[in-house]
Amino acid sequence: MDTLTVEQIAERIWLSIADRRLRPGTRLKEAELAEVFGVSRARIRQVLATLEREGLVVIESNKGAVVAKPSVADAKDIFHIRAAVEQRVLERLFTELDATKLVEMFEHVAKERIANHNNNQRDIIKLSGGFHVMLAEMAEAEFLCGLMRDLVSRTSLIMAAFRDTNLHNCGPDEHEQILLHLKNRDLEAAKQAMVHHLEHVESALNLLQDRAPPKSLREALA
Amino acid sequence: MDTLTVEQIAERIWLSIADRRLRPGTRLKEAELAEVFGVSRARIRQVLATLEREGLVVIESNKGAVVAKPSVADAKDIFHIRAAVEQRVLERLFTELDATKLVEMFEHVAKERIANHNNNQRDIIKLSGGFHVMLAEMAEAEFLCGLMRDLVSRTSLIMAAFRDTNLHNCGPDEHEQILLHLKNRDLEAAKQAMVHHLEHVESALNLLQDRAPPKSLREALA
DNA sequence: GGCCTCAATATTGTTGACAATATAGTCGAC
DNA sequence: GTCGACTATATTGTCAACAATATTGAGGCC
Numbered sequence: 001m002d003t004l005t006v007e008q009i010a011e012r013i014w015l016s017i018a019d020r021r022l023r024p025g026t027r028l029k030e031a032e033l034a035e036v037f038g039v040s041r042a043r044i045r046q047v048l049a050t051l052e053r054e055g056l057v058v059i060e061s062n063k064g065a066v067v068a069k070p071s072v073a074d075a076k077d078i079f080h081i082r083a084a085v086e087q088r089v090l091e092r093l094f095t096e097l098d099a100t101k102l103v104e105m106f107e108h109v110a111k112e113r114i115a116n117h118n119n120n121q122r123d124i125i126k127l128s129g130g131f132h133v134m135l136a137e138m139a140e141a142e143f144l145c146g147l148m149r150d151l152v153s154r155t156s157l158i159m160a161a162f163r164d165t166n167l168h169n170c171g172p173d174e175h176e177q178i179l180l181h182l183k184n185r186d187l188e189a190a191k192q193a194m195v196h197h198l199e200h201v202e203s204a205l206n207l208l209q210d211r212a213p214p215k216s217l218r219e220a221l222a
Numbered sequence: 223m224d225t226l227t228v229e230q231i232a233e234r235i236w237l238s239i240a241d242r243r244l245r246p247g248t249r250l251k252e253a254e255l256a257e258v259f260g261v262s263r264a265r266i267r268q269v270l271a272t273l274e275r276e277g278l279v280v281i282e283s284n285k286g287a288v289v290a291k292p293s294v295a296d297a298k299d300i301f302h303i304r305a306a307v308e309q310r311v312l313e314r315l316f317t318e319l320d321a322t323k324l325v326e327m328f329e330h331v332a333k334e335r336i337a338n339h340n341n342n343q344r345d346i347i348k349l350s351g352g353f354h355v356m357l358a359e360m361a362e363a364e365f366l367c368g369l370m371r372d373l374v375s376r377t378s379l380i381m382a383a384f385r386d387t388n389l390h391n392c393g394p395d396e397h398e399q400i401l402l403h404l405k406n407r408d409l410e411a412a413k414q415a416m417v418h419h420l421e422h423v424e425s426a427l428n429l430l431q432d433r434a435p436p437k438s439l440r441e442a443l444a
Numbered sequence: 445g446g447c448c449t450c451a452a453t454a455t456t457g458t459t460g461a462c463a464a465t466a467t468a469g470t471c472g473a474c
Numbered sequence: 475g476t477c478g479a480c481t482a483t484a485t486t487g488t489c490a491a492c493a494a495t496a497t498t499g500a501g502g503c504c
Contacts, residue, residue: 030486040459041486046271053275055365062465062486074365077310081369084306088299143277143296143376147303154365252456262489263456284456284495 009037009047010054011126017056017067018125018156024069028057054153068157072207075158079202082151085144086132086198087191090178092139094187101138105179108134112172129156131175155201162205170201231259231269232276233348239278239289240347240378246291250279276375290379294429297380301424304373307366308354308420309413312400314361316409323360327401330356334394351378353397377423384427392423 004012013033016022033044048065051057057065070078108131115123129152136148174197181190226234235255238244255266270287273279279287292300330353337345351374358370396419403412 029484031484042458042460045487049268049271055368064486071364073314073363077314077363077365080310081303081307081366085303088302092295092299141295141299142293143299144303146277251454253454264488264490267457286456 003039003043004037006043006046006050009033009039009043010050012037013047013051014054014056014153014156015122015125018160019121020160022067024067024157024161026067028065028067030064054150056153056157070154070158070161072162075162075205075207078151078154078158079198082155083195083198085147085151086135086194089132089136089139089141089144089148090182090187090190090194092141092144093135094182094185094190096138096140097182102179102183105134105138106176109172109176109179112175116171125156128170128172128175129153131172159201159205162207164206170197170204174200225261225265226259228265228268228272231255231261231265232272234259235269235273236276236278236375236378237344237347240382241343242382244289246289246379246383248289250287250289252286276372278375278379292376292380292383294384297384297427297429300373300376300380301420304377305417305420307369307373308357308416311354311358311361311363311366311370312404312409312412312416314363314366315357316404316407316412318360318362319404324401324405327356327360328398331394331398331401334397338393347378350392350394350397351375353394381423381427384429386428392419392426396422 013022013028022028028048030041030044030048033047034041037044048057048059052059052065055070056068058068059065108127112124112127112131115127132152133145133148136145139145174193178190178193178197181187181193235244235250244250250270252263252266252270255269256263259266270279270281274281274287277292278290280290281287330349334346334349334353337349354374355367355370358367361367396415400412400415400419403409403415
């Protein structure tokens, strides 16, 4: 077996955070991770830096990395900004779209459907996030693409932290709906469907009270 | 002298890119930078990774880092998203504002004014970007804060790439105008002033033709 | 002369050992 | 017994040597 790349390890950790096997606050020791993944500490260091920029972990100097605990305020900000980015992506995509891309996109949704049917949580997470990244990639907008990756990662963390049910109930139907509007060349309808989709995801969260960011024991026990 | 930190070196390089001493496409060799700043290559590597995430450099595997060449499309996307983020920041700031913060903010603008008067390009760049980051910090919204840092960096690069004049003519007046609206507790006016400010900055750019991303010599000489 | 191969060089990527720092536990004074 | 200082341990941070890869230039063949 070849050694794992930074991206592969980052994805594995991302998925573990997203499906709640790594809870917010969990300490991520470099040596431990290095052993688990069979790579050197230097590479783990790169991985942790990557995860930090994606907002999945917080690194404190001389202290190490822990899984981030997003605040409710952050969660709301992220959804707010994400709505703006997704709409911008759709606008760009609208001018870059062709038949080949459309086919590929519908195929992606088909995969989502299969994963949903098999109830494979990891695939569901990977594919439903991947849908949005794919839109950005096909829009051929480099900046939006990178931003979307970050936002999707952060959204995964938020869902892990604030979702009550384990079910990832936002199925592929809403994704397909967006594609159908694009196929019909109706940009406004696509944007509206996207906004609705994001609102649906957000509404599945329990963002009423701020149970997330104790940050310190003092706050947690106040 | 103590050795420079990653942040300090990253800022130095950022400023050099922003005031066009480092042009887009310039190769950044690790050994060279290590010698210039008197630090080990390992630290330079961290710096380059930081700059990459901020969109200032592009790193290709086994090839090294070069100063990024933003495309016109990216530039427009960045301004578009930035407008959304800045407005969100103002909304959050509006609820967190107090007299102390207001004083500090006006003091910042005063520093901008001095830098402008002295025509100190580096200070002008640092302070006028810093104004927007400061707003995000005072809004106490962690996610928006990180995002704003990235957007400010990317905007600096865009201005270096697309601005025709050397003059950083968007003076502190527009910043002050935003603060005055905040002081008057008029959120909508503040947001409008911010949008106007960003449009002003963008309008100083030459985004008509895509002269930016040759990407390869072949394209540049076509 | 044009083109391919191959060696020489320059540059990035990786590793393991070592230093610096923080954490946890222990001992002693009071 | 409680508090504080101190030691031992665990963990992160740094570095310099080495390996892998890409670039450049020279030589030879057609």
